[in-house]
Amino acid sequence: MVFERVAIVGLGLLGGSLGLALGEHCPEIATSGFDADPDTRARAAERKLVGTVASTLDEAVADADLVVLCVPVGAMGAVARELSGKLKPGAVVSDVGSCKASVQRALSQALPEQIVIPAHPVAGTEQSGPDAGFAALFQQRWCILTPPEGAPEEQLSALTQLWERLGAHVETMDAQHHDLVLAVTSHLPHLIAYTIVGTASDLEDVTQGEVIKYSAGGFRDFTRIAASDPTMWRDVFLNNKDAVLEMLQVFSEDLTRLQRAIRRDDGEALFDLFSRTRAIRRSIIEQGQDDARPDFGRKDH
Amino acid sequence: MVFERVAIVGLGLLGGSLGLALGEHCPEIATSGFDADPDTRARAAERKLVGTVASTLDEAVADADLVVLCVPVGAMGAVARELSGKLKPGAVVSDVGSCKASVQRALSQALPEQIVIPAHPVAGTEQSGPDAGFAALFQQRWCILTPPEGAPEEQLSALTQLWERLGAHVETMDAQHHDLVLAVTSHLPHLIAYTIVGTASDLEDVTQGEVIKYSAGGFRDFTRIAASDPTMWRDVFLNNKDAVLEMLQVFSEDLTRLQRAIRRDDGEALFDLFSRTRAIRRSIIEQGQDDARPDFGRKDH
Numbered sequence: 336m337v338f339e340r341v342a343i344v345g346l347g348l349l350g351g352s353l354g355l356a357l358g359e360h361c362p363e364i365a366t367s368g369f370d371a372d373p374d375t376r377a378r379a380a381e382r383k384l385v386g387t388v389a390s391t392l393d394e395a396v397a398d399a400d401l402v403v404l405c406v407p408v409g410a411m412g413a414v415a416r417e418l419s420g421k422l423k424p425g426a427v428v429s430d431v432g433s434c435k436a437s438v439q440r441a442l443s444q445a446l447p448e449q450i451v452i453p454a455h456p457v458a459g460t461e462q463s464g465p466d467a468g469f470a471a472l473f474q475q476r477w478c479i480l481t482p483p484e485g486a487p488e489e490q491l492s493a494l495t496q497l498w499e500r501l502g503a504h505v506e507t508m509d510a511q512h513h514d515l516v517l518a519v520t521s522h523l524p525h526l527i528a529y530t531i532v533g534t535a536s537d538l539e540d541v542t543q544g545e546v547i548k549y550s551a552g553g554f555r556d557f558t559r560i561a562a563s564d565p566t567m568w569r570d571v572f573l574n575n576k577d578a579v580l581e582m583l584q585v586f587s588e589d590l591t592r593l594q595r596a597i598r599r600d601d602g603e604a605l606f607d608l609f610s611r612t613r614a615i616r617r618s619i620i621e622q623g624q625d626d627a628r629p630d631f632g633r634k635d636h
Numbered sequence: 637m638v639f640e641r642v643a644i645v646g647l648g649l650l651g652g653s654l655g656l657a658l659g660e661h662c663p664e665i666a667t668s669g670f671d672a673d674p675d676t677r678a679r680a681a682e683r684k685l686v687g688t689v690a691s692t693l694d695e696a697v698a699d700a701d702l703v704v705l706c707v708p709v710g711a712m713g714a715v716a717r718e719l720s721g722k723l724k725p726g727a728v729v730s731d732v733g734s735c736k737a738s739v740q741r742a743l744s745q746a747l748p749e750q751i752v753i754p755a756h757p758v759a760g761t762e763q764s765g766p767d768a769g770f771a772a773l774f775q776q777r778w779c780i781l782t783p784p785e786g787a788p789e790e791q792l793s794a795l796t797q798l799w800e801r802l803g804a805h806v807e808t809m810d811a812q813h814h815d816l817v818l819a820v821t822s823h824l825p826h827l828i829a830y831t832i833v834g835t836a837s838d839l840e841d842v843t844q845g846e847v848i849k850y851s852a853g854g855f856r857d858f859t860r861i862a863a864s865d866p867t868m869w870r871d872v873f874l875n876n877k878d879a880v881l882e883m884l885q886v887f888s889e890d891l892t893r894l895q896r897a898i899r900r901d902d903g904e905a906l907f908d909l910f911s912r913t914r915a916i917r918r919s920i921i922e923q924g925q926d927d928a929r930p931d932f933g934r935k936d937h
Contacts (some may be wrong), residue, residue, distance in 0.1 A: 433853075457853045461917070462928075476852050506849070516846050519836050521853025526894065527828060528854070532913040534883075534890045535820050545817050547919045548807070551777050552734075552758045552822025553829070553861050555926040560854050562917035565910035572898050572906055582835075583895055587888070589835045593827065594884055597877055602870050609866035612833040616762070616863035618848045625856040627763075 336489050338364060338427070338497060342399035344392065344414055346370040346379040347564070348459060349431045350405030351468025354385035356501040359470045369395035370465070378465040393421050401494070403454075404430040404442075409570030411438050415445035422449055427490050429454045433517060433567070435481040435510040437574040443483060450490050455479045455513065456503055457521070463564040474502035475623050481510040518578035522571055523586060526579065528560035529568070637790045639665060639728070639798060643700035645693065645715055647671040647680040648865070649760060650732045651706030652769025655686035657802040660771045670696035671766070679766040694722050702795070704755075705731040705743075710871030712739050716746035723750055728791050730755045734818060734868070736782040736811035738875040744784060751791050756780045756814065757804055758822070764865040775803035776924050782811040819879035823872055824887060827880065829861035830869070 341357060343350045346368050357366050368385035369392050370376050380388040389395035396402050396418060406414055411432060422428070427450045432438045435453050442451045458476035460467065478498040482491050495505045508516075535546045535554060550558065572579055596604040619625050642658060644651045647669050658667050669686035670693050671677050681689040690696035693715075697703050701724060707715055712733060723729070729750045733739045736754050743752045759777035761768065779799040783792050796806045809817075836847045836855060851859065873880055897905040920926050 457850045459853070477849055479850070512841075516842050516850055517853055519839060519842050520847055520850040520855040523835075524832060524854035524858055527832060527891070529910055529913055530891045530894055531825060531828060531887055532916055533909050534824075534887045536912065536916055537890075538820065538886070540813075541817050541820050543916070543919075546821055547916065547923055547925065548778055549758045549780070549817055549821040550920050550925045552760070552818055553825035554821040555920050556857050556861060557825055558913070558917040558920055559926065560857055561910075561913040563910075565907050565914070568910050569903050569906040573901055573903055576898055576901070580895065580898060583891075583898075585839070586832055586835045587891070589838075590828070590831045590884070590888070593831055594881065597873050597881060600874055600877070602874055605870040605873055606866050608834050609830055609862075609864075609869050611837065612830055612859070612862040613866070615833055615837055615844070615848065616859040618844075619851050619856050619859055622848055624848065624851045625860065 336493050338401040338493060340365045340367070340399045340401070342366075342396040342402045343368040343385055343405055344370075344395065344402065345405035346375050346384055346388070346465050347405065348463050348467040348472075349456070350403075351379065351382070351384040351465055352470065352472035353403060353405065353431065353468075353501075354379075355468055355470040356473055358383070358386070360500050360502070361497070367395045367399065375465045382465065384465065384468060392417055396422055398423065399426055401427045401429065401497075404428070404432070407564075407567045407570040408432040408434050408438055408574045409566075412441035412445055415442050419445055422446070424448070425450065427452060427494065429494060431456055433521060433571045434575040435479075435513045439481060439483060439510045450487060451483060452486055452491060452494050453481045453510065454494065454498070455481070455517070456498070457517070458503075459563075461559050461562040463567070471502070473498070476503055478503040478505050479513055480505060480507045481513050482507060514575050514578045515581075518575055518582045522575055522579050523582045525560055525563060525568055526572065526583065527586070528557040531557050532561040637794050639702040639794060641666045641668070641700045641702070643667075643697040643703045644669040644686055644706055645671075645696065645703065646706035647676050647685055647689070647766050648706065649764050649768040649773075650757070651704075652680065652683070652685040652766055653771065653773035654704060654706060654732065654769075654802075655680075656769055656771040657774055659684070659687070661801050661803070662798070668696045668700065676766045683766065683769075685766065685769060693718055697723055699724065700727055702728045702730065702798070705729070705733070708865075708868045708871040709733040709735050709739055709875045710867075713742035713746060716743050720746055723747070725749070726751065728753060728795065730795060732757055734822060734872045735876040736780075736814045740782060740784060740811045751788060752784060753787055753792060753795050754782045754811065755795065755799070756782070756818070757799070758818070759804075760864075762860050762863040764868070772803070774799070777804050779804040779806050780814050781806060781808045782814050783808065815876050815879045816882075819876055819883045823876055823880050824883045826861055826864060826869055827873065827884065828887070829858040832858050833862040
């Protein structure tokens with residue numbers, strides 16, 4: 336089985352990139368798309384993010400045999416309920432959300448008749464909106480599928496092949512485990528980046544102008560992550576609350592340990608940690624998830 | 637007054653970049669350099685980081701009218717003591733260290749006869765060693781000078797002009813204030829990055845392999861900073877202890893507030909912070925301290 340018609344709901348960074356990647360790698364697949372925001376729909380049509388930008392949700396999904404929800408995770412349930420009774424029998428419903436347990440629950444409850452296979456391509460930039468997407472976003476990135484118990488093998492392998500054609504490596508895991516892993520590799524880093532940027536902008540003895548001027552010392556890298564879409568990230572933290580709080584707890588304990596090492600002038604403890612962390616960086620580069628060159632190997636799109 | 641002979645002590649990322657930048661922008665200045673590590677000296681000679689790689693410290697600084705120490709801040713005092721009695725009368729001694737109060741004290745105590753004007757170019761990458769340097773490192777970056785009370789105007793303006801010729805903007809401030817500002821814009825970000833990378837590598841329920849595979853979700857940006865030179869950073873935290881601990885305290889309080897917002901499902905508080913932080917990112921890009929393009933505008937060197 337292969338997908339012939341793919342509908343994308345939500346035409347921001349992820350939805351737009353998915354549409355462009357499908358157009359580039361799977362030209363034989365007919366793509367349609369919808370976004371609740373008329374301006375986004377207009378811009379999506381101008382940029383040709385999908386083959387057809389529909390003016391209503393129903394129209395966008397009517398003939399689709401795969402519907403991919405690319406909206407903030409907090410909006411998945413409401414969109415899924417709107418889709419109820421409007422999809423082709425046997426149509427597969429998937430998504431690109433950063434949390435999987437809550438999304439899987441919301442989609443399965445709202446669309447009990449459909450085949451639901453949640454997905455999370457671990458890729459993105461700090462940009463958002465219909466101008467942010469580009470076809471190469473998923474190249475060499477991992478896409479995690481969290482099929483519910485008893486998800487049909489045929490549709491699961493069709494979705495796997497589709498993501499692989501877009502340049503992604505596909506991994507399958509349990510939704511709860513996904514949420515724990517991403518709490519570490521994505522959610523906690525964003526939470527910390529948002530916090531430190533907030534901290535730096537509220538100081539009494541250091542002006543915001545100074546923070547901006549001297550940001551090249553390391554701070555600017557945090558501001559990049561902290562420029563990500565506020566709605567998307569609010570929803571991530573509310574929908575992956577337990578795992579995020581658990582990881583935050585471990586992080587806080589480690590930070591306290593390091594604080595103590597500084598207070599006690601324990602240079603050895605600092606040096607040991609600072610040396611250990613280099614090895615992880617090396618592995619990330621070896622496995623193609625980042626680039627050692629000053630430009631990170633990221634080119635303009 | 638202009639500098640005719642510049643000696644660079646320590647030929648890693650900063651020292652090497654300084655030598656290359658001088659060669660490119662100030663070809664009439666004779667540059668010499670020394671590094672305690674013979675392999676680094678050999679590589680520095682191959683890469684022509686400076687005009688003459690001397691085999692001894694004395695030889696490197698003998699005729700210099702400006703000596704720039706590019707060693708970890710914890711080593712500044714020892715190197716300065718070695719230089720005692722070996723510099724030309726009237727030679728200016730400067731550095732590129734990330735902390736200024738402790739360095740200013742160490743240099744002034746060890747070299748009471750010399751004119752000491754500490755400096756800190758706020759620029760760098762996660763790379764280190766004699767292969768890491770490149771001439772463009774200081775372009776559009778700020779270089780902060782912290783002249784002690786009564787530093788001679790002539791030498792101060794000569795050093796200012798020199799850094800401006802290398803492409804940097806120069807700012808002058810009190811050493812204590814520098815240390816407070818950089819604690820926010822550089823030291824705290826590095827401390828937090830080192831901590832979270834350590835946290836992620838020690839988890840029970842998430843393997844290190846998973847952390848590496850799915851690092852593109854945000855984590856990888858922290859690993860870049862956490863790959864910085866361990867010796868340099870150990871020294872920074874030990875030499876700017878008070879300011880770092882003060883900032884860490886404020887950060888921890890802010891993190892606790894955010895933790896509470898998540899626990900209480902306070903989406904509004906999360907959204908407010910996540911929206912505020914975007915403005916700072918915009919200013920940093922407007923002021924040329926980072927780049928919005930996916931490649932950050934950083935090209936290969």
